[in-house]
Amino acid sequence: xxxxxxxxxxxxxxxxxxxxxxxxxxxxxxxxxxxxxxxxxxxxxxxxxxxxxxxxxxxxxxxxxxxxxxxxxxxxxxxxxxxxxxxxxxxxxxxxxxxxxxxxxxxxxxxxxxxxxxxxxxxxxxxxxxxxxxxxxxxxxxxxxxxxxxxxxxxxxxxxxxxxxxxxxxxxxxxxxxxxxxxxxxxxxxxxxxxxxxxxxxxxxxxxxxxxxxxxxxxxxxxxxxxxxxxxxxxxxxxxxxxxxxxxxxxxxxxxxxxxxxxxxxxxxxxxxxxxxxxxxxxxxxxxxxxxxxxxxxxxxxxxxxxxxxxxxxxxxxxxxxxxxxxxxxxxxxxxxxxxxxxxxxxxxxxxxxxxxxxxxxxxxxxxxxxxxxxxxxxxx
Amino acid sequence: xxxxxxxxxxxxxxxxxxxxxxxxxxxxxxxxxxxxxxxxxxxxxxxxxxxxxxxxxxxxxxxxxxxxxxxxxxxxxxxxxxxxxxxxxxxxxxxxxxxxxxxxxxxxxxxxxxxxxxxxxxxxxxxxxxxxxxxxxxxxxxxxxxxxxxxxxxxxxxxxxxxxxxxxxxxxxxxxxxxxxxxxxxxxxxxxxxxxxxxxxxxxxxxxxxxxxxxxxxxxxxxxxxxxxxxxxxxxxxxxxxxxxxxxxxxxxxxxxx
Numbered sequence: 001x002x003x004x005x006x007x008x009x010x011x012x013x014x015x016x017x018x019x020x021x022x023x024x025x026x027x028x029x030x031x032x033x034x035x036x037x038x039x040x041x042x043x044x045x046x047x048x049x050x051x052x053x054x055x056x057x058x059x060x061x062x063x064x065x066x067x068x069x070x071x072x073x074x075x076x077x078x079x080x081x082x083x084x085x086x087x088x089x090x091x092x093x094x095x096x097x098x099x100x101x102x103x104x105x106x107x108x109x110x111x112x113x114x115x116x117x118x119x120x121x122x123x124x125x126x127x128x129x130x131x132x133x134x135x136x137x138x139x140x141x142x143x144x145x146x147x148x149x150x151x152x153x154x155x156x157x158x159x160x161x162x163x164x165x166x167x168x169x170x171x172x173x174x175x176x177x178x179x180x181x182x183x184x185x186x187x188x189x190x191x192x193x194x195x196x197x198x199x200x201x202x203x204x205x206x207x208x209x210x211x212x213x214x215x216x217x218x219x220x221x222x223x224x225x226x227x228x229x230x231x232x233x234x235x236x237x238x239x240x241x242x243x244x245x246x247x248x249x250x251x252x253x254x255x256x257x258x259x260x261x262x263x264x265x266x267x268x269x270x271x272x273x274x275x276x277x278x279x280x281x282x283x284x285x286x287x288x289x290x291x292x293x294x295x296x297x298x299x300x301x302x303x304x305x306x307x308x309x310x311x312x313x314x315x316x317x318x319x320x321x322x323x324x325x326x327x328x329x330x331x332x333x334x335x336x337x338x339x340x341x342x343x344x345x346x347x348x349x350x351x352x353x354x355x356x357x358x359x360x361x362x363x364x365x366x367x368x369x370x371x372x373x374x375x376x377x378x379x380x381x
Numbered sequence: 382x383x384x385x386x387x388x389x390x391x392x393x394x395x396x397x398x399x400x401x402x403x404x405x406x407x408x409x410x411x412x413x414x415x416x417x418x419x420x421x422x423x424x425x426x427x428x429x430x431x432x433x434x435x436x437x438x439x440x441x442x443x444x445x446x447x448x449x450x451x452x453x454x455x456x457x458x459x460x461x462x463x464x465x466x467x468x469x470x471x472x473x474x475x476x477x478x479x480x481x482x483x484x485x486x487x488x489x490x491x492x493x494x495x496x497x498x499x500x501x502x503x504x505x506x507x508x509x510x511x512x513x514x515x516x517x518x519x520x521x522x523x524x525x526x527x528x529x530x531x532x533x534x535x536x537x538x539x540x541x542x543x544x545x546x547x548x549x550x551x552x553x554x555x556x557x558x559x560x561x562x563x564x565x566x567x568x569x570x571x572x573x574x575x576x577x578x579x580x581x582x583x584x585x586x587x588x589x590x591x592x593x594x595x596x597x598x599x600x601x602x603x604x605x606x607x608x609x610x611x612x613x614x615x616x617x618x619x620x621x622x623x624x625x626x627x628x629x630x631x632x633x634x635x636x637x638x639x
Contacts, residue, residue: 248482257494
């Protein structure tokens with residue numbers, strides 16, 4: 001016989017006959033009292049190899065919780081391994097009922113999912129497969145978007161004009177406050193950084209050139225792009241993702257309405273139209289930000305700053321900036337809508353789609369900026 | 382030729398032959414065969430997670446089956462050309478489990494969209510039709526409400542009004558009573574029967590609500606996830622009286638008889 005007793009829960013064994021083992025369970029058998037483990041039972045079984053039946057005595061059991069269920073189900077497994085008959089008559093009826101509910105023969109068969117860790121090569125193959133599949137889906141999406149745009153040009157695109165107007169308003173006019181603030185501050189920061197260096201040479205006036213060229217040629221477009229990626233791209237992904245969750249996209253498909261034309265096209269069109277306008281506005285706000293520093297901190301004359309800016313900025317800079325912004329508009333809309341359409345059917349999937357839309361949009365903005373800059377360099381503009 | 386026609390379900394409204402369905406390599410149900418006649422209220426029943434909604438997705442064209450055919454009025458749904466599939470789908474009216482009303486549109490706009498897409502009716506005639514459809518489901522006066530401004534039961538009814546917009550041949554319902562109080566669920570059941578009786582519409586309902594099953598169904602299939610196929614079919618009331626299958630009896634009696 002072996003015993004184990006702790007402060008509040010206890011277990012001991014007795015052998016009324018050579019082939020019978022009685023497990024005496026007593027006290028408070030609760031998770032917080034750290035009840036004895038089945039290892040003691042197993043070692044007892046191993047010590048008395050003639051044991052063929054196990055009974056339980058719970059006369060001294062005061063309280064119990066899930067820990068007793070876990071102990072008994074493990075005990076059942078151990079008994080099955082050693083071909084021992086387990087008798088549950090001595091166990092409280094409530095515990096027996098719960099054990100019966102959790103018994104394997106009441107569970108659905110064949111649905112266990114194994115989480116085996118695959119080998120490195122299998123994981124590389126899986127990741128490559130996923131990458132190829134995602135790339136195919138992305139290319140198919142871009143293709144479908146191009147076809148929808150073609151239909152638009154032929155006047156056969158199927159979407160509600162009111163949706164287009166609403167998206168234009170949301171992504172255009174309603175974005176003006178945040179674009180104003182960010183662009184003016186970026187212009188201000190540029191002017192500050194430039195002024196510190198140029199002051200050393202007494203060339204403060206060239207702050208106007210730095211701010212003007214930087215904002216108009218690329219920074220106005222990039223800052224607007226990043227704002228719109230976080231604001232509108234995320235909103236597109238969340239809107240369409242939620243429509244997936246609510247089966248609204250399914251409802252469109254079963255009505256024979258193309259979600260690409262009905263949902264994606266107005267959003268793409270709205271951003272492609274609004275981005276150049278917002279970029280133009282951001283350029284202006286950036287120049288005003290720089291002018292504030294020039295006039296109030298560097299003591300430059302307002303007209304002097306204005307003339308210097310005017311002489312520094314060429315029309316080419318403006319076209320390059322506007323081209324950047326139109327490309328960003330299409331990219332942000334594509335990323336937002338693509339992630340929304342690929343969204344799963346849960347709340348967390350909408351969150352993932354939104355995050356992914358913002359990240360993908362910002363990465364595509366940076367990559368496309370690099371490509372456009374190199375192309376401009378090569379063709380000399 | 383006659384034999385061939387029969388085998389492709391020419392006599393039936395919907396005919397499902399040797400259908401396997403699932404996701405990727407995972408087979409959810411296999412070897413499904415059943416026929417839905419015109420004017421039937423056909424119930425797809427089974428426990429939670431057995432594949433009822435997936436079968437509905439296959440029937441309405443949202444998920445391609447792994448094998449087998451579905452015929453609507455004798456026309457092969459999945460193996461015909463895209464134009465034929467579109468034409469068949471135009472005969473459907475679908476009420477989704479979540480109603481799936483387009484949240485950015487008013488109830489009137491939701492019901493009007495299918496009419497604007499597929500008819501050349503004037504705006505005033507569409508407005509009249511929209512009001513009629515909403516009145517049929519007891520939502521007269523709610524035309525300018527958005528889905529977020531009405532209750533779950535009203536959303537279901539508005540979804541039904543949209544599903545009926547084009548006077549469909551077949552109405553599909555995915556868990557119509559889910560999330561409804563008993564009275565609203567009963568009213569929706571009555572509405573389904575009235576629509577079938579007055580318009581002759583064929584109705585396919587996915588549900589596990591016993592009261593609805595016995596109240597409206599005159600034909601059914603029972604999906605069993607263990608054997609991964611249909612284990613019983615026929616009138617639910619008849620199944621309750623005659624079925625010897627313990628799983629079917631357990632389901633139909635809420636586990637009281639097995």
